Amino acid sequence: QQQVKQSPQSLIVQKGGISIINCAYENTAFDYFPWYQQFPGKGPALLIAIRPDVSEKKEGRFTISFNKSAKQFSLHIMDSQPGDSATYFCAASMANSGYALNFGKGTSLLVTP
Amino acid sequence: DAGITQSPRHKVTETGTPVTLRCHQTENHRYMYWYRQDPGHGLRLIHYSYGVKDTDKGEVSDGYSVSRSKTEDFLLTLESATSSQTSVYFCAISESGLVDAGELFFGEGSRLTVL
Numbered sequence: 001q002q003q004v005k006q007s008p009q010s011l012i013v014q015k016g017g018i019s020i021i022n023c024a025y026e027n028t029a030f031d032y033f034p035w036y037q038q039f040p041g042k043g044p045a046l047l048i049a050i051r052p053d054v055s056e057k058k059e060g061r062f063t064i065s066f067n068k069s070a071k072q073f074s075l076h077i078m079d080s081q082p083g084d085s086a087t088y089f090c091a092a093s094m095a096n097s098g099y100a101l102n103f104g105k106g107t108s109l110l111v112t113p
Numbered sequence: 114d115a116g117i118t119q120s121p122r123h124k125v126t127e128t129g130t131p132v133t134l135r136c137h138q139t140e141n142h143r144y145m146y147w148y149r150q151d152p153g154h155g156l157r158l159i160h161y162s163y164g165v166k167d168t169d170k171g172e173v174s175d176g177y178s179v180s181r182s183k184t185e186d187f188l189l190t191l192e193s194a195t196s197s198q199t200s201v202y203f204c205a206i207s208e209s210g211l212v213d214a215g216e217l218f219f220g221e222g223s224r225l226t227v228l
Contacts, residue, residue, distance in 0.1 A: 032215040034216070042221065043203055043205075044219050098162075098163050100158050101158070105155040106155045
């Protein structure tokens with residue numbers, strides 16, 4: 001069964017707006033929560049990641065918010081740009097499964113000019 | 114960019130034929146992974162390796178086998194390809210367990226079509 005649930009499936013945001021993608025997980029053994037960005041024809045690439053000992057991490061326009069008690073985490077893209085148009089995947093992993101990532105189903109983001 | 118090469122990048126084959134996809138890395142990373150990506154399913158783990166000759170199954174391992182005889186190479190084999198194995202296959206590598214634990218680096222993908 002899918003261990004990480006992601007929403008929405010698709011998102012359209014105007015340039016300059018805020019894009020928000022949400023994920024939820026069940027397994028409390030997960031200890032690493034990354035977000036990956038994927039452009040058509042390319043492999044996914046790490047965007048930003050967080051560990052459960054912090055509630056927020058910010059890198060430039062990208063912020064992860066993490067709620068351990070609710071088992072939820074989200075990606076916020078501030079001042080969204082057309083170049084941010086891509087598919088975004090949340091994921092989770094733990095040490096005792098070879099650090100393999102369990103991915104959400106992805107969110108297709110379109111930022112309109 | 115992480116030194117990961119997948120081959121072939123594109124392949125069309127017929128149902129029932131064997132297929133082997135190769136992942137080659139130049140980073141000397143311990144962990145290697147094979148994922149498949151399908152519309153509406155995201156990326157799903159097929160098999161992974163945590164060292165030479167050490168492998169384990171992932172979420173969707175049925176119909177696939179893997180081998181890792183050298184640190185740099187991880188092979189994914191479809192013994193008898195089926196149409197349901199039409200997909201884009203991604204190899205990933207990681208040096209998790211050390212200081213920068215967690216990040217997986219992905220290859221460019223191999224698109225397989227089974228007719």
